[in-house]
Amino acid sequence: KIEAAKSPLSISDTPNTFEEITTYNNFYEFGTGKEDPAANAAALTTDPWSITIDGMVDKPGTYDLADVLSGQPLEERIYRFRCVEAWSMVVPWIGFQLSGLLNRVGVQPGAKYVAFETLVRPEEMFGQKSPILEWPYREGLRLDEAMHPLTILATGLYGEEMPKQNGAPIRLVVPWKYGFKSIKSIVKISLTDSMPQTTWNMLQPSEYGFYSNVNPTVDHPRWSQASERRVGAGLFAGRQDTLMFNGYEEQVASLYAGQDLSKDF
Amino acid sequence: MPAKTCPRISEVESLNQLFRRLPTWAVYLAGVLPFLWIVWLAVTGGLGADPVKAIELRLGELGLQFLIGGLVITPLRWFGLNLMKFRRAVGLVAFFYIAMHLSAWVVLDMGLRWSEMANDLVKRWYIIIGMAGFAAMIPLAVTSNNASVKRLGAAAWRRLHKLTYVAVLAGAVHYVVLVKAWPVEPLLYLGAAILLLAARAWKARARFLPVSA
Structure with a gap:
């Protein structure tokens, strides 16, 4: 069991069951079916694990996971989780604010974006043997989004270590954006001054924008998000x-004041 | 040619004899079993975390499978295997699954949100294409009886039932268009549908060309 403090940022909805959260996943590294990750992710080695932090930071380097976590206060965050495919869950994540880590490594003044990458290890992540997406899986946030108190790096859920199919050992959770923004099994974090490339946007820019904020008034071109x-x-x-x-x-909402969200979708 | 050197023919013939004895209700029975299996799984919680999507997907895939199965019958006959008497049953089972698939979308997936569905029907290509496929199947289901064959005349009836091609193509395209990225399975269905239709086109063309060409 992981000890984690309660958070005022949690919602009061009843979370989905552990079973639901761990058997219904999109994690194409382990197959495209919803039950594939639960079936195939056991092969993933999550210890040892390190994260390379580079780009416009004061203390770049490759950090062991324990080092990344040290000094970061773990909280339970019960968040809504909304997939771009129009299903949703409520998940009791355990994690710490991304801002805590970024402050520790020192973000340089010119940095505007944070880019993330998932592990590439086709021998353990068999989905990466097919070119269904361009590996590694990439995601990114604007720096103010990354520093927002709601944005966390999660290392567990329901008091347990993060299950492999949910993005062990450490993943991003950005609860106001579609689920695919919340990149799993992170091995690289880069601070940059230009908008990073993101996987689903690279595949289909008309359907998956960089922001991908949950927005009932902006439909996915092929289905409604209402x-x-x-x-x-x-x-x-x-x-x-x-x-x-x-x-x-x-x-x-204030993060996007003045932006046309139908253009910056 | 002595029969001994042509064992394939006689094997096909014995298969034909076997199928002649098989009543068509066996196809209906076999057709409805997967449905009962889905109902059983739904009732006992065997469909995973999101049973609604699982039901929708399985019903749609079964519909496509029976549609494609129906399209296989004619090419098989080119090789001597005669399953024609089962074709109506296969087609009606396909219609049943597509109708159930549509009902699952309306009731379980969309939760009877009529205005959202109406919106989808004019805006979403995969919904429009899927619905067109279903619409194409309605006259086929309605005329799938001997009285209709008699009333329409065999030639007109056969022409009408070429709508099957529209239905199967629409169904397969509907599947490819609604998924994210390019997973293999929807593409396999589309590939099978295109192959089976292309075979017919090729055969029809061959009929009009001199053999020596």
Whole structure:
């Protein structure tokens, strides 16, 4: 069991079950089916693990995971999780604010973006043997998004170490953005002054924008984002309305003041 | 040619004899079993964390499988295997699964949100294409009885039932268009559909060309 403090940033919804959260995953490194990651992720070696932090930082280097975690206060954050495919869950993550790590390595004044990369290890992540996405999986945030208190690096859920299919040993969670922004099994964090390339945007820029904020008024070109199905709600539960910024509007809307969100989707 | 040097023919013939004895209700029975299996899994919680999507996907895939199965019957006959008497049953089972797939979308997935569905019906290509495929199957299901064959005349009936090609192509494209990225399975269905239709086109063309060409 991981000890973690409660957080005022948690929502009061009942979380999905551990079973649901760990058997219904998109993690194409382990296959494209929702149950593939649970079936195939056991092969992943997560210890030892290190993260390379580079770019516009004062203390670049390759840090052992224990070093990355040291001094960062772990909290339980019960967040809504909204997939771009219009399903959602509520997940009790355990993690610490990304800002804590970034402050520790020292972000240089010119830095504007944070880029992340997932491990590439095809012999353990068999999905990487097919070119369905361009590996490594890449994601990125604007620096102010990365420094926001809601943005965490998660190392566990439900009091357990992060299950491999959920992005062990350490993953990003950005609750107001579609799930694919919350990159898993991170091995590299780079501070840059230009907008980094991101995997789904590289594949289909018209469908997956850099921001990818949850927004019921901006549809995916092929499907509506107005509503969502809460996984685990039951066969006949139907749908619920999708909330602006996934319900975190009050906390994050100011980040995008003056931006046209239908263009910066 | 002595029969001994041509064992394939006689094997096909014995298969034909076997199938002649098989009643068509066996196909309906075999067709409905996967449905009952899905219902069983849904009731016992065997469909994973998101049973709604699993139901929708399985029903749609079964519909596609039976549609493609129906398209295989004619090419098989080119090689002497005659399954024609099962074709109506295969087609009707396909229609049943597509209708159930659509119902699952309307009731379970969309939760009867009619305005959102109406929106999808005019805006979303995969919904439009899928719905077109279903619409193409309705006249086929309605006329899948001997009385209709008689009333329409065999030639007109056969022409009408070429709508199957529209249905299977629409179904396969619908699957490819709705997924993210390019997973293999939807492409396999589309490939099979295109192959089976291309075979017919090739055969039809061959009929009009001199053999020596």
